[in-house]
Amino acid sequence: MTDTQHPNGFWAQAAADPDRTVLVTPAGEEWSAGRLHAAVNRLVHGLRAAGLEHGDAFAVVLPNGVEFLTAYLAASQAGFYLVPVNHHLVGPEIAWIVSDSGAKVLIAHERFAEAATAAADEAGLPASHRFGVGGEGTGGSETADGAPAGFRPYADLLDGQPAAPPEGRTLGWVMNYTSGTTGRPRGIRRPLPGKAPEETYLGGFLGIFGIRPFDGNVHLVCSPLYHTAVLQFAGAALHIGHPLVLMDRWSPQEMLRLIDDHACTHTHMVPTQFHRLLALPQETKDAYDVSSMRHAIHGAAPCPDHVKRAMIDWWGRCVEEYYAASEGGGAFATAEDWLKRPGTVGRAWPISELAVFDDDGNRLPAGELGTVYIKMNTGGFSYHKDEGKTRKNRIGDFFTVGDLGLMDEEGYLFLRDRKIDMIISGGVNIYPAEIESALLTHPAVADAAAFGIPHADWGEEVKAVVEPAEGFEAGDALAAEILHHCERRLAGYKRPKTVDFIGAMPRDPNGKLYKRRLRDPYWEGRDRAV
Numbered sequence: 001m002t003d004t005q006h007p008n009g010f011w012a013q014a015a016a017d018p019d020r021t022v023l024v025t026p027a028g029e030e031w032s033a034g035r036l037h038a039a040v041n042r043l044v045h046g047l048r049a050a051g052l053e054h055g056d057a058f059a060v061v062l063p064n065g066v067e068f069l070t071a072y073l074a075a076s077q078a079g080f081y082l083v084p085v086n087h088h089l090v091g092p093e094i095a096w097i098v099s100d101s102g103a104k105v106l107i108a109h110e111r112f113a114e115a116a117t118a119a120a121d122e123a124g125l126p127a128s129h130r131f132g133v134g135g136e137g138t139g140g141s142e143t144a145d146g147a148p149a150g151f152r153p154y155a156d157l158l159d160g161q162p163a164a165p166p167e168g169r170t171l172g173w174v175m176n177y178t179s180g181t182t183g184r185p186r187g188i189r190r191p192l193p194g195k196a197p198e199e200t201y202l203g204g205f206l207g208i209f210g211i212r213p214f215d216g217n218v219h220l221v222c223s224p225l226y227h228t229a230v231l232q233f234a235g236a237a238l239h240i241g242h243p244l245v246l247m248d249r250w251s252p253q254e255m256l257r258l259i260d261d262h263a264c265t266h267t268h269m270v271p272t273q274f275h276r277l278l279a280l281p282q283e284t285k286d287a288y289d290v291s292s293m294r295h296a297i298h299g300a301a302p303c304p305d306h307v308k309r310a311m312i313d314w315w316g317r318c319v320e321e322y323y324a325a326s327e328g329g330g331a332f333a334t335a336e337d338w339l340k341r342p343g344t345v346g347r348a349w350p351i352s353e354l355a356v357f358d359d360d361g362n363r364l365p366a367g368e369l370g371t372v373y374i375k376m377n378t379g380g381f382s383y384h385k386d387e388g389k390t391r392k393n394r395i396g397d398f399f400t401v402g403d404l405g406l407m408d409e410e411g412y413l414f415l416r417d418r419k420i421d422m423i424i425s426g427g428v429n430i431y432p433a434e435i436e437s438a439l440l441t442h443p444a445v446a447d448a449a450a451f452g453i454p455h456a457d458w459g460e461e462v463k464a465v466v467e468p469a470e471g472f473e474a475g476d477a478l479a480a481e482i483l484h485h486c487e488r489r490l491a492g493y494k495r496p497k498t499v500d501f502i503g504a505m506p507r508d509p510n511g512k513l514y515k516r517r518l519r520d521p522y523w524e525g526r527d528r529a530v
Helices: 010-016 033-049 066-078 091-101 110-123 204-209 228-239 252-262 271-278 282-286 305-315 335-340 387-391 432-439 476-487 515-523
Strands: 021-024 030-032 057-061 081-084 105-109 130-133 219-221 244-246 266-269 295-298 319-324 330-333 344-348 352-357 370-376 403-407 413-418 423-425 428-430 445-455 459-468 498-501
Touching (some): 010 033, 010 066, 021 033, 030 033, 057 066, 057 091, 066 081, 066 105, 081 091, 091 110, 110 130, 204 228, 219 228, 219 252, 228 244, 252 271, 252 282, 266 271, 305 319, 319 335, 319 344, 335 344, 352 403, 413 432, 423 459, 432 445, 445 515, 476 498
Parallel strands (some): 057 081, 057 105, 105 130, 219 244, 219 266
Antiparallel strands (some): 021 030, 344 413, 352 370, 403 413
């Protein structure tokens, strides 16, 4: 068959070729399209039996595994909203999302039992609508009977339900919640189109990056599926015929092994993963073949130039970058784009527009720094139950997530930092990303953050917090060495004045740094202008 002869969407492909392998679990078990299709259909029937109707939501607190993808595909063909929950959240945080989304069912893994149970109790979810996955859970056993205390076994949702497709199939969506790094998370809710899943080309998103249907592609899922982009990449890959290879807990050497073993062709990554891959011994890097990779697409956090150049030197021109928001839209840069214009995150996707505005809402010309706004041409969104936030930070059909940047004459976007993270010292704007990039060039620095702390005369001064690399000891001597290192790379007003050390930087597994957790203790009892 040619690409144009393949049916559209996972369900039609599964019916046409049920024996094709579509999934390799973290435990190495292969799942056929027919087996996954049957599990998806049973879950739809089970959720309907639990009382879910078109437009209703259900939440999952799950690791990467078959259950997560089964939930995604079930919601997508039954007109439900799937609410993926970051499994690193604590009980009250999960309870807020469950309550705010109106989720009628919660599916949780026993690995996260304590937080999930507390959340379900606080949200007032009845015991009959809590379902737990036992054991490792990432293999997707349809009959697993383990479950967190107070949860019915996940198998109860599927047992006795037919494997046949449900009646009244209609497209559903994922309802992601913003990260909450600057406030309480809000659900991003899009209107349901009210049409059959096959009427929408669900894999078109990957076409933005030049990724074709089938074509021998294999997608490696190396970050948590609760993250918007990770699930969007994985879901789109499934719908255009790409088998998925799932990682549960990421490690750099295991990623290399999976790429080599399964000839993986594309994946979604974050710069933190690049940094840790590059730190592997050379003999370990040389032991694995990564030449099958066609698209190693990274985003979610700034990537220091030296890290990106090192990855391109190692993996070649497959290292590509995007800038986007959970709310929709974004930019994309190939390796060639970036090498010609170092630092760019690319030009607007065909389905979106980019613009830079000043604080008065005036659109800025090329080369002028301002706030980056995005417009999605395929439909809008609203923040669930928060019309104020929906209207805020918008200019017409454009919205912003608070990033600062500029565009060149050809429309290539260059980011500087998040507005809230910008340091203002003596009236001068300082961008932490540049400082963090300099810090990460020191061999003793495994991870780094820079931010402003109070200063009586200047308003703010630059503070660096460093996670030492293995084999280096935190202390005054190392701090002095790092400060001296910065003297050779940064202008005086940009240099950190002091360095503190931390055992592990507070990042989520997708690379997003919870900088507020680092910064807030220094500002306790003080007001910060930004």
